[in-house]
Amino acid sequence: MVSSSQRRLLRLLCRIYGLMMLAYPSKFRREYSREMALVFSNRARDVVQNKGSWALLPFSLHIIWDWLTTTLHETEIMRKALTVGVTGISSISLAASGFLALSYVAFKGPNDLRPLTGLILFVALSALTLVVLAANISLMWTDLLFLAGAAGLVWLGWSMVERTLSGPHFEGYALVMGGVGIFQGALTLVLFLWRLSKGWSTAVVG
Amino acid sequence: MTQAKTSQDLLPLTPAVFHILLALSQGERHGYAIMQEVAADTGGSLQLGPGTLYGCLNRMRAARLVEESDERPDPDLDDERRRYYRITDLGARTLRAEAERLANAVSAARARRLFSRKGTALAESRR
DSSP, rough: OHHHHHHHHHHHHHHHHHHHHHGSOHHHHHHHHHHHHHHHHHHHHHHHHHGGGGGGGHHHHHHHHHHHHHHHHHHHHHHHHHHHHHHHHHHHHHHHHHHHHHHHHHHSSOOOGGGGHHHHHHHHHHHHHHHHHHTTTTOHHHHHHHHHHHHHHHHHHHHHHHHHHSSOOOOOHHHHHHHHHHHHHHHHHHHHHHHHHHHSSSOOOO | OOOSSSSGGSSOOOOHHHHHHHTTTTOOOEHHHHHHHHHHHHTTOOOOOOOHHHHHHHHHHHHHSSHHHHHHHGGGSSSSSOEEEEEEEHHHHHHHHHHHHHHHHHHHHHHOBBBOTSSSSHHHHHH
């Protein structure tokens, strides 16, 4: 039998656990938070009924340890997925923009390289992203530089899409490269913002 | 844990995954029942927290070791928030393969006389 003071204590613990669950990734939370809250409250009630209120102390320590290890593990999975995503899109972007830039130079010659500015930004940012992720470099200034580069890529991609949609000549490659730029820039922004916020030092590919 | 083609690809299992599969091998269970059965099976030495339990179930569902059950007991007798899980064929095969792997490891340890007559490990009995 649970007394009214114990019931209040259990309600408080359930509320605290509800707040702790916010640390899990949203997809995981959507899927399991209701059940996790139910399991927590059932277990806490059983602990009080069988062992008394003081037993909630080791139980709470166990729950905190479980929360710490599993939130780190679940966010680690998301970080890895994001890193793999950025690596994939950067590789595609590097190959496509490199091919387009070389084709331009081959057909038009190296006299006027101004139209290549956008493609060179694509090549540079994609190559640098791959190097930084593969070499596991994580410095504040490189992360900030990447944030600026990623924002530039989103802007560049958007302007390419906007120009080809509103201009007199529809250019398929500009639409595709613009779309890739927006997607790649957005993913890179999210990854490096996350790295900065978490203070990651181990952004390993794979 | 990603989707594997054979049960051998998933070995060795973590203790938590092994004991969850073991609990589900006896029939469908909801999360709290799995937690209680794992604690009982291990004499209380493995207490799964909610994060560990549902993290494992999430990865086990992705690997097709377990699935959510559509059948529910009488709603009047049960909390509607509860979901029931059951072991799949791949899960059962993986559980058997892991049990055999552990049995072989225990046999090897026994052959090297690591156990006393009562069956406890020597290191434990010397304490």
